[in-house]
Amino acid sequence: MSNSTDKTNPAEQPQQKPQVLEEDDEFEDFPVEDWSQEDAEQSAANGGNEHLWEESWDDDDAAEDFSKQLKEELKKVEAST
Amino acid sequence: MFDLDSRAISVSASQANRVRLTMSGTLLNDFIAAHLYESGPRLATVFTPDIYNDNLQTFHELFEPIGLPDDLRDKVFLPNKKQLKVSKAEQKVWVEVFVEYWKAVNELFMYQNRQPGASAVVIFNAWKKFVNVLIRGYSSPSSFPAWTLPCLYISGKYLRVFAIKADAEVVSQGSASFGFQDDLAADFEKNGNLEEAARIMNRMFTLCLSDRAPIEDSRKWGIYNTTNLLFKTYFKINSVGLTKNLLRAINAQSHDLPRLEAFPKSHIVTFEYYVGVIHFLDENYIEAEKHLTSAWRMCHRQALKNRELILTYLIPCHLVTTHTLPSPRLLAQFPRLEEFFRPLSNCIRKGDLVGFDRAMTAGEEEFVKRRIYLPLERGRDIALRNLFRKVFIAGGFEEAKDGQPPIRRTRVPVAEFAAALRIGTHATARTRVDTDEVECLLANLIYKGLMKGYIARERGIVVLSKNNSAFPGTGV
């Protein structure tokens, strides 16, 4: 988009932002053409996807706190109506 | 390699001498050896324009275009005519290839030495001629054999590199060409050379895809690599839409192509990555995840940068499709990804809407740049779900009826969700949370399947599903 020849003062630089889009977004050529499955991300040694994603997202430790907080908030609302 | 800003190299006479004595003709010897062993990769090294490569320097200094045809005949083809299976017709094209290659390389050295008249545009044009001759080698009746394909690839790869340099030069000099089209058509100005390169690569693409030779000697083996070059190029000129034409063409020929797994992994990982990103950009996250996962699994473990790129898209995909977050262990391997995703993940987990919005704002520039802003934004629904889930848990259990296991309270006043929202958004005493908006958010979660139940508007309550399915997939 922006033409790098434009003569803007540095104060207006934000306009330049999109210029750097995709800067290092490019997928690199691999230095070798092929490799064995052992060298691949998912090798036998490496198991499947198990450790990629978080299974437990819950933080129930804070459940008590939240319960209190909620009650207080409800009181406030009731008081104001 | 071709680095405009690094110190100019100049080979002194004595250096040149030494080089000649020890390595004379190595490039041509490589050419012979490549043919002898039918080694495409070796052939590709011959045509890799690495100006820091001594062999290339020697080649450049020892030969000149006028003499090249005789040299090649006398030194390469005639003496080795028994060993080399190179037809007369092929020889003729190879001679032209070498001549154009020499000229392009000459421009590179001129540029590197900052000689007058040298420019990135001139290099690009010279390289283009070289590529065109090479392409002719594959189009003529006595075509170059398919094992030479890596050499076609390398020519395309540098065509792209030089085109990008040339475009940058054009832009920096403000010398963009202006046609007589109706509009300003800035694309032509900014990416003119790269677009031209794309058209040439498109010919390579057709050359590979339409080859009818038996598969073991078919240019079809070059299809994914060529496609990858075009993918990269279309992404660069921001014409991602054009990638679909390629996919359509490949798809139409798929019955004639070798199995995907038969190709070298580097071709396939790159291909799968781009196909994944293409779907990703169309918000087709399920399909995107399939391809990205495949790229992830096959990717070389040491290719850190590429693994990071794959995850950059795979993580948002996964968030959208399965509502799960990347594990800390995964993020720990990639500091940049950790920086991107850790704060968001934490807020999503806690149902902290304000924190989520802040993290989105903080990362906005990077996210937009990586084109992951839009899917990440959907994480807000998950944060909201987690917040509302806490309301459900805080509601506790109904009185257990004679010996039955306790059941959670499933009728929850909308007011409680509203209060939770006040907490989640750090509302002050004076901020109003509109009940209609709370209902709207609830309706959305229900509609999207993140909550199960219904809103009874007249009664001001939400009736949630029993049997541990009020918030599917979260255990309650």
Add this chain to the structure above:
Amino acid sequence: MSSSIPPWRATASVHSAPTAFPTSATPAYIPVQARRSLNHNKPTYPTTNGTTNQNPSSPADAAQPRVAFPPPVRSYVQRCFAPENEIPSVGNTEMQEKLRQVITDAAESGRLHTIDWDKLQLPQVMIQNERNKILANPSVSSWAGTSQPSSPADASRKRKSTDNLDPSGSASPPWRKTNNRNRFEDRVTYPTTGKKNHIKLDESSKSKANLEMRRRRFEGAGVNYGNPSTSSPIDSPRPEVDQGPVVGRSPTLEKNYFRLTSAPNPDTVRPLPVLKKTLDLLKKKWKKEGNYGYICDQFKSLRQDLTVQHIRNEFTVNVYEIHARIALEKGDLGEYNQCQTQLRVLYAQKLGGNPTEFKAYRILYFIYTRNWTAMNDALADVTAEDKKDLAVKHALDVRSALALGNYHRFFSLYLDTPNMGAYLMDMFVDRERLSALAAICRAYKPDVQIRFITEELGFESDEQAARFVLEQSSPELLEEKQGTVKLLTGKAGLLFENAKAEAHRVVDIKGQI
């Protein structure tokens, strides 16, 4: 394939890379020896730039790929000659000439396999469209696609190469026969260039009662439009050479638009002072006559004259902005989009105008076309400074409300839209009403009052809301009880879901890049 060192460690530096293969240690061939002494250190050979050489190959005659016409091309040709596709006013010779041109172009540019021949206009249609264009009937905007025939609209199907038969069993690429594994890949650091948008849309004008209403609402408001809009062929052919700017000398204010196929004649090009008068004239005429067809054509020639003379200044911006506003007002989004694309370029050069107003439109426009890639670019264009602008902020809020399905917020924003953004929002507000109804019907049981729908979905009255519901579903969904009308959400089933899908599908087809 069992090298124990990761290859990139060994060869990380290209600069020093010796070849990965044994050099001439054991030649099975006759190696090349140094042939002549080197008299010169510096290459003196002339540059490639045409100054050289006895070498006759030029890229043009080089490389004519083997042409085997794929079946879609053949069937395209057949269709050209089918009697039912004949257009009486287009002669056979003329058609064949065009056909040859189309195919030659495709072959030469290597696009034989990439063009979607099934969708490509037939040559007779192209000719007819060209004529229509020349007849200066700007309402014909069927140009799109004549020179960019391959429509990506019907996106990629899923590749299924994995379940293919592999003709030669354990095949491997031919270059690996000798198991020479290689490192033909080098690392390159690619420089970056800025990015650019390629949006090419063809939206035929959509006339909606709604729009007309909106227009009236806007009339008299101080919106600074007064001009016609012109459309230009969506795909101009790439210019062969830089022609240099033309200096016009035509004194005539009005001029019909013709698509240029060669350098323009200065006698027919108006210089800037004349063009300024032209703009004034067009504004007056638009206010007085409101003849969109005429105005569109005139603006197109105005734009063309600016372009061929390389005039890029505030006046240029002004022309495009006025044109864009008129197109918006008339719901001619194809035309509008062309102006918007050009404006983006002009704003980047800081020539003045109203960049935030149009950045906001752009965001709304991509909501309508559901072009997420372009939306991402539009977001990238928004600076922190821009976000302080009311219109930009509004558009961003609209976008995020929709992204999260927050119809409550969306419709309150809808009722409070700055500038001419409402023309754009009108294009998708009904679609979003259907989305909201789909969610509401899924989430609320057993019913909601129609008043709730009216308020939540930005209708002007309960009647309007009820009518909308009825148009999209069936009368059984509305029920009157004790003086209030209720929407029986529990009975809606997938009615709105389907209507929603339908409404979004339509835009998908028209709106893709």
